[in-house]
Amino acid sequence: MKTYFIQTFWCAMNQADSEKIHMLFLQAWFIKVDSWKKAQVVIFNTCSVRQKWEDRVFWMIEEIHKYNKNIASEKNTIKVWITWCMVRKTWMNKKYLNEAIKRDKNKSKKISLLTDKEWIYNYDDKLFPRNGEKLDFVFRIEETKYMSLMLSIIYQESIGQDDKFDDYLKSKQYRENPAQANVIIQTGCDNYCSFCIVPYTRGKEISRKHDQIIEECREAVDWWAKEITLIGQNVNSYGKQFVAKKLWNNEKSQWNSLEWVSPFRKLLDWINTIEWLDRIRFTSSNPHDMTRDILDSHFECNTICNYLHFALQSGSNKMLKRMNRKHTYEAFKDQVMYLRKIDPLFSISTDIIVWFSWETEEMFEETVKAFQECEFDFCFTARYSVRKGTLAEKMYPDDITSETKAERWNILNELLLASVTKRNQLMLGRSEEILISWEKDEQFYWRTRNFKEVFFEKNMKNSIGDIVNIKIDNLDNFVLQWSQI
Ligand code: SF4
Known part of the structure; x- marks a missing residue:
């Protein structure tokens, strides 16, 4: 029996991608285990949004490496695979793998795609040379189609069927909880916020075809899902590629335009008609792509829940500009107020970064004010840490101590607790x-x-x-x- 373990870091997108990897391993007759020590293959589905998560991956790779040293036979060592955000580009392809098989006559040696710097895009940022020799396989998520081939090479037997996984977005997901399904509708990001690594790791925005998504949602409901979460880096710009650029930019210039019906709203309307589906959620949304038709869907489609996560990042317009965000605090606040005016119980969560690019006291105070005005139901507050390869790395130093960053972080968390307590009181007796x-x-x-x-x-x-x-x-x-x- 072969076993595997997946450790997933951070976002909903990674969770959904891990579900696809799970399915692939299960279809290849591997058994899912609950600890890396019990596994023959350990997959880290990584995140580069925060330094601490990258450090955690490096730490775990080191632990497995130490553990492997005590195993007598190379064949029985734990194989370490990594994917997603820490893997910018592997340039891996079938041809390369086939060449590797030919080169490796006895087919038992470790095949690392990282020892040769030609094959890795992010060699320059010194990410992998630190641990390259301790990894067995590195792949971008689109390259899951090569996973069964890779397993066949490692175990010298035919494992899985490649053609099942040819299109990563179409491949099935393993649902631990049958009542819920995560359906990916869009990947990638075109926004290039100056602090963010995602556009470099996940590439350009790609929206899946409408029919494919509806079919997947229907299938999930047929298999007992009552709640579907639509997942993407920017769900509310879903379908941008299907609309003329000029039309997209003009029609959306005012978020509260009554004329505009976005491709995302059309998709929501369709999914809303699926019989037996009780709840639809979606994440993540971007304030600058948010339009009234999407906000209204929460009140006009009976399955769409009264909750929205969209990222403010800072309450200061000056800071938002430095972050290359394309919205203002005022537009964000108007959207929050619009929702809460119709439904005072409407929950809003957001993301905030403290201490980005020498955030002044005055700028921070504007974020504090935003907290007081918007009364968030939840917030993911991050202390800024520079991400290699981003615009911010080139333009703004990150030389603030973590203790100083913690002070502002604590202030926001205290404000959050106060607003959550106040908002939760509205639920009492209901x-x-x-x-x-x-x-x-x-x-x-x-x-x-x-x-x-x-x-x-x-x-x-x-x-x-x-x-x-x-x-x-x-x-x-x-x-x-x-x-x-
Ligand atoms: S919108 Fe900005 S923060 Fe969000 S994924 Fe894209 S670049 Fe990153």
């Missing part, structure tokens, strides 16, 4: 519908339609996938507590 999605430590767990987390004791009556009515009768910081009706 009757809410919960889709039970997980069970852990004798508790059921999931969220209200507006994405508030709820735990409750397991019972014999209910199981995962059930929709139950509950009464919110207590609060515990970010979590709601309740008794079942």
